[in-house]
Amino acid sequence: MIVDVGAWAIRKALADYREWHRQGLQPPNIAVNVSSIQLRQNDFVDVVRKAIEDSNATPHGLDMEITESLLMEDIEGAIKKLEALRNMDINIAIDDFGTGYSSLGYLARLPVNTLKVDRSFIITMTKEADSMTIVSTIISLAHSLKMKVVAEGVETEEQSRYLKLMKCDEMQGYLFSKPVPASELTKLLEGRRAT
Secondary structure (H helix, E strand, C coil): CHHHHHHHHHHHHHHHHHHHHHCCCCCCCEEEECCHHHHHCCCHHHHHHHHHHHHCCCCCCEEEEEEHHHHCCCHHHHHHHHHHHHCCCCEEEEEEECCCCCCHHHHHHCCCCEEEECHHHHHHCCCCHHHHHHHHHHHHHHHHCCCEEEECCCCCHHHHHHHHHCCCCEECCCCCCCCCCHHHHHHHHHHHHHC
16 A cells, blocks of 8 residues: 555645645645655656646655665665656655665765754764764765755754754754644745745
């Protein structure tokens, strides 16, 4: 069922983005997590392409997040599929970075835009020097490879302050907002338009 659910999630993200644009709002891109089963499908790129075409959304505002361990299952096949997605103006993020066993040589070849630092490092970085070092190193590595860095699971002002000092590009977590349904997100976007 994950293939069908994954395809639905992509179509839903595209439809929500298109609707917010129709309302004159400025939504951020919507990231959809991709499962290993989806990425292994021979027609995965075609499914995404058709969903974008059917959405009639310009821009489409679709990003995709793929876990580090998933990429390592079939690195050569993943590179080809990710390149095809990037050619459709889809931003690709490696989710939970730092928890898998990726090769730095492959990391330089992957057509990705963003590394997302796993929340386990963010949660412990203000208490454990090793975690702080790992976060700082991931940020430096990503920037050296011309990638953006997103810190996951930011919950405190102290974490946010350190991440800003390390020049982390973006942060997400409960410090900023808990997960909200689309209707509440619409209200947040409307509030942003009013300011």
